[in-house]
Amino acid sequence: MAKKTTTKKVIKKPSIITAKSEKFLEKYLNNPSPTGFEWEGQKLWLDYMKPYIDDHFVDTYGTAVGVINPKAKYKVVIEAHADEISYFVHYITSDGFIYLRRNGGSDHQIAPSKRVNIHTDKGMVKAVFGWPAIHTRGGGTEPPPKLTNIFLDCGCESKEEVEKLGIHVGCVVTYEDEFMILNKKNYVGRALDNRMGGFVIAEVARKLKENKVKLPFGLYIVNSVQEEIGLRGAQMIAERIKPDVAIITDVCHDTNTPMIKKIEQGDLSIGKGPVLSYGPAVQNNLLKFAIAQAEKEKIPFQRLAASRSTGTDTDAFAYSNAGVASMLISMPLRYMHTTVETCSKEDIQNVIRLIYSLVTNLKNGQNFNYIK
Secondary structure (H helix, E strand, C coil): CCCCCCCCCCCCCCCCCCHHHHHHHHHHHHCCCECCCCHHHHHHHHHHHHHHCCEEEECCCCCEEEEECCCCCCEEEEEEECCECEEEEEEECCCCEEEEEEECCCCHHHCCCCEEEEEECCEEEEEEEECCCHHHCCCCCCCCCCCCCCEEECCCCCHHHHHHCCCCCCCEEEECCCCEEECCCEEEECCHHHHHHHHHHHHHHHHHHHCCCCCCCEEEEEEECCCCCCCHHHHHHHHHHCCCEEEEEEEEECCCCCCCCHHHHCCCCCCCCCEEEECCCCCHHHHHHHHHHHHHCCCCCEEEECCCCCCCHHHHHHCCCCCCEEEEEEEEEECCCCCCEEEEHHHHHHHHHHHHHHHHHCCCCCCCCCCC
């Protein structure tokens, strides 16, 4: 008689992300929010947040902050950045073609044949990144796309015609690609770096409100601007809030796709959980606290060595105000700074779970110093 085999039942955790919140995510990702011009995205984010917070404010450059328990002296920040990479109009030729400068780390190699929106005072103007047809480029070594040879075509025949559309030097340009779900389990779109982080911290606020959690400290939910050009929004808002603890969320590289060297980039993958970073800017006792919470809640996590700096807003918060206990929780991301950035829905939910666990287990006045 053949042996009867039994299969182990996998108990899946209930989804944190609701249909309503996923609808907000789609709208939030599809809305352009280029560095220095983040306000429309910040309005969307704040409108979603308002039912879950006690107060909010926006600083001079557009960093948006929702506050729970604003009168408390001990202050905890959970933070993401709102801006996406883009281009600036730099030069318009006499026959109506447009050359660009980067606004953040825009990848020139993906530009040819992409559709874009040029942001003007008269509204959005459609354009395309033109590129010579394969038939015309000849044999042998072909010129690669470079910032000096990629250009926009908005259907005009002269500089004057371009300018009549409202386009001038300094207009910002964003890609048009939109949100989609891949294989029912991965989110795809532009600007998951790092509006996905803005979504995560908003979901933490929603979960706190729905579970009627009363925090003993002030929680500042921060959606910073201008990270992509040097952590500028975080630098400004850290000085204004003066927090005691800062928990930053951003993205890091999935290194399990072709052409990436793990010896250089580490071994990280979407679907295997949040990534906890080690590095000088990361306060080790706060990191140990996060690891303990992840293990207690059975949240899978990965580790990353960040070396001199994390390259994220963690650095700005850590070294502000004579030192703030800071840490970084990252979401693995494929194809960063392209229009098809890809992350795992399960990872996003686990980042929400981990930050929620940290916030609800932090004690009022908790001191992470080494010597007390």
